[in-house]
Amino acid sequence: MDNYTIIRQQNPQPPDIRPFCQHGFLxxxxxxxxxxxxxxxxxxxxxxxxxxxxxxxCAFFIRSNEAISxxxxxxxxxxxxxxxxxxxxxxxxxxxxxxxxSAKATLLRIVNYPTxxxxxxxxxLTISLLKxxxxxxxxxxxxxxxxxxxxxxxxxxxxxxxxxxxxxxADFQFIxxxxxNLYKVTEFLQKTRxxxxxxxxxxxxxxxxxxxxxxxxFIVFAVESKAKLVALTVAVRVRHDxxxxxxxxxxxxxxxxxxxxxxxxxxxxxxxxxxxxxxxLGVALDNNRQPKPGLIRFKRNLGAKESPKLIxxxxx
Numbered sequence: 001m002d003n004y005t006i007i008r009q010q011n012p013q014p015p016d017i018r019p020f021c022q023h024g025f026l027x028x029x030x031x032x033x034x035x036x037x038x039x040x041x042x043x044x045x046x047x048x049x050x051x052x053x054x055x056x057x058c059a060f061f062i063r064s065n066e067a068i069s070x071x072x073x074x075x076x077x078x079x080x081x082x083x084x085x086x087x088x089x090x091x092x093x094x095x096x097x098x099x100x101x102s103a104k105a106t107l108l109r110i111v112n113y114p115t116x117x118x119x120x121x122x123x124x125l126t127i128s129l130l131k132x133x134x135x136x137x138x139x140x141x142x143x144x145x146x147x148x149x150x151x152x153x154x155x156x157x158x159x160x161x162x163x164x165x166x167x168x169x170a171d172f173q174f175i176x177x178x179x180x181n182l183y184k185v186t187e188f189l190q191k192t193r194x195x196x197x198x199x200x201x202x203x204x205x206x207x208x209x210x211x212x213x214x215x216x217x218f219i220v221f222a223v224e225s226k227a228k229l230v231a232l233t234v235a236v237r238v239r240h241d242x243x244x245x246x247x248x249x250x251x252x253x254x255x256x257x258x259x260x261x262x263x264x265x266x267x268x269x270x271x272x273x274x275x276x277x278x279x280x281l282g283v284a285l286d287n288n289r290q291p292k293p294g295l296i297r298f299k300r301n302l303g304a305k306e307s308p309k310l311i312x313x314x315x316x
Contacts, residue, residue: 003050004088006095009043010103018045021053021081023240025113026217027073028057035213037061037071044099046084046092056080056092060100060108067105067316072202074244075309077112082120089124093132101316108314110134114142116278116307117242129312138289138311141296143281143304145268152268155303156261163258164265172259173224174266177232180220182208188229192249198287200247207234207247218246221266223259231259235267243271244280264302283309 009016017030026032033041046056058078061071070076078096080089100108110129115122130136153161177185186204193200200207211218211234222232231250238244245267250260264281271279281304284295 001087001091003048004055004085004091005047005049006092007045007047008095008099009045011040012043017043018047018052018054020057020079021048021051021055024057025075025079025117026214026236026238027070027075028059028077028079031213032073033059033070035209036073037063041071042067042099042103044092044096046080046088055084056089058092058096058110060096062103062105065105066107066109067100067103068109068111070111072206074246075111075113077110078125079113080121080125082118086124089128093128097132097314097316106316108134108316109137110312112310112312114144114280114307114309116142116144116280116305117238126310126312129314132314134312134314136310137313140283140285140289140309141291141306142283142309143296143299143306145264145279145281145302145304147268147271147277147279149272152265152303157301157303160258160261160301164261167223167257167259167262170225170257172230172257172262174262174269175222175224176266176270177220177222180211182211184229185211185220185232185234188232188251189234189247189249192251195252221263221270223250223262223266225254225259230254230257231263233263233267237276238280241275241277242280243267243274243276243278245282260298261302 014030041059041061043059045054048055058069060067060069153164186207217237219235223230233248234246236244236246267279281299284292286292
């Protein structure tokens with residue numbers, strides 16, 4: 001620990017936050033943290049004294065006497081460099097528990113990133129958290145596509161290949177919507193989700209704010225038929241090499257075409273062009289966080305691989 005210092009901060013100002021040592025996850029960056037739950041957050045970092053860069057970081061928010069990482073994002077958790085010494089990580093986790101306790105929290109909840117994002121760190125973190133008395137509160141399977149040089153339709157099931165061909169034969173067009181009409185986007189998402197009985201996970205106002213605040217990271221893609229929207233998604237560039245298919249939706253009148261297959265095909269090509277190595281298709285859960293067999297089958301038919309996504313808790 002001679003070369004490292006653990007820094008505790010409450011609602012730190014931008015100049016006081018030490019830069020991370022590598023390309024980090026968007027949801028742990030200062031600007032995203034400041035728009036979660038009013039921006040009232042606690043930040044713990046492990047600072048390398050030589051480089052003056054943070055090699056571990058974790059932000060949490062207090063809600064009803066619970067310390068939660070994150071407050072409003074798909075994940076938060078402890079992000080750290082692969083080269084971080086084990087002793088430093090142990091000290092960091094001890095400090096995190098103590099920091100949450102000192103903030104009057106009675107429970108510490110850590111929503112981890114999918115293991116496929118950083119397999120080595122995710123494995124080390126799981127072992128370490130269990131050693132410090134955390135338990136795994138929830139395990140979900142996350143689905144992802146590794147981006148290769150091969151065309152998308154080389155690795156999908158024959159049925160999905162036929163649907164993709166059907167969309168192409170009908171002259172459907174995939175577009176990267178560089179300057180989206182956000183009210184049209186939110187209206188489409190609300191209407192299609194409502195028709196299928198799935199509520200939006202955030203309000204239209206919140207979504208508009210995210211896309212406007214992070215135009216390089218929150219990107220809208222769509223499939224159109226004669227200029228009519230038949231499918232769209234708001235994707236998130238979580239890191240320079242990871243794209244997350246965050247809010248996909250398709251028009252109920254076009255189910256026989258399954259335009260979502262064309263949308264994923266377009267995202268796959270976009271990833272190839274942008275040197276993105278992983279396309280995250282998310283979990284396959286219903287409103288009660290139970291597995292959805294049909295959605296699981298669909299993602300597997302697209303060639304998706306599976307990776308655990310864990311939520312840890314510890315009573316304080």
